[in-house]
Amino acid sequence: MDVQYINPFVLAIKRVFETMVRTKVRVGKPFVKHDPCASADVSGVIGFSGDAAGCVVLSFPISVAVQAASKFAGTAIDESHPDFADAIGELANMVAGNAKKEFHGMNVSISLPSVIIGKEHMVSTSRSAPRIVIPCETDLGSMYVEVGMSVEKPTAATAAAAAGASA
Amino acid sequence: MDVQYINPFVLAIKRVFETMVRTKVRVGKPFVKHDPCASADVSGVIGFSGDAAGCVVLSFPISVAVQAASKFAGTAIDESHPDFADAIGELANMVAGNAKKEFHGMNVSISLPSVIIGKEHMVSTSRSAPRIVIPCETDLGSMYVEVGMSVEKPTAATAAAAAGASA
Structure with missing residues (x-):
């Protein structure tokens, strides 16, 4: 993926965790994923599509996921809770x-x-569509976010979006 | 999700596995997922969006995933292979x-x-957007596919698509 698209995800992680989880996020240097990262216990996976196709994966150790979910929900919930x-x-x-x-x-x-x-699952690397890993330190512990994005047919609109994203 | 949309996924599983993996798929009765299913070792997760938002998760025991990937690739590849x-x-x-x-x-x-x-991860249930599980038996072993789909604002087009899908 074009690294110029990564900044919106960095900003989004900070905004969402600071407002919805009430924890500061210190973002490390994003890097292209060549090998599987440290394993995770909980991963939230979402895709997006349209003018660009991609995916976002939030990966947590269980303790960080439980704390984040609890702060987000406003009540203590662990991994067995239906919410x-x-x-x-x-x-x-x-x-x-x-x-x-x-x-x-x-x-x-x-x-x-x-x-x-x-426990200790891996989100695999992809040779066909490499992912960018955004390492994050929060007050709850470490997590990482990976992003894949493919703009198959760049247009004037996507070029403008990329320019805006990297501004 | 509206169960009338499930038939296209049943047909798609059969078509893809019969043509690309060269294995017959016997599809069991789809059911609404209330509890986590049998655990899986490998899950392929993809989303879709537009007039309907959804996700498809193919979940396999490792032996079935390795056989399916190998037949698909036309050469023996195990879970450590980069492809x-x-x-x-x-x-x-x-x-x-x-x-x-x-x-x-x-x-x-x-x-x-x-x-x-x-090893033995779970794809969680969702209270906000329940998933349909499609249990599948193949010549390689069992797998299951789960589908979530939300048509937020049904239109004449989506109604027609649903009617076509259930025909």
């Missing part, structure tokens, strides 16, 4: 939706999220 | 894309796939 997955899915949805707003002039819409729970 | 995730992701992409074709009159596009590998 836990919806909380994590909604965070993924908000990050994707918030980033999307920065792609002015591009018609992009968001899929339904899926939430994976499993 | 393994792309093969599973492409199967998810093809199932979603093939089903989409049945939604005549609806403008729906497909996201990039994500592939999760981790």
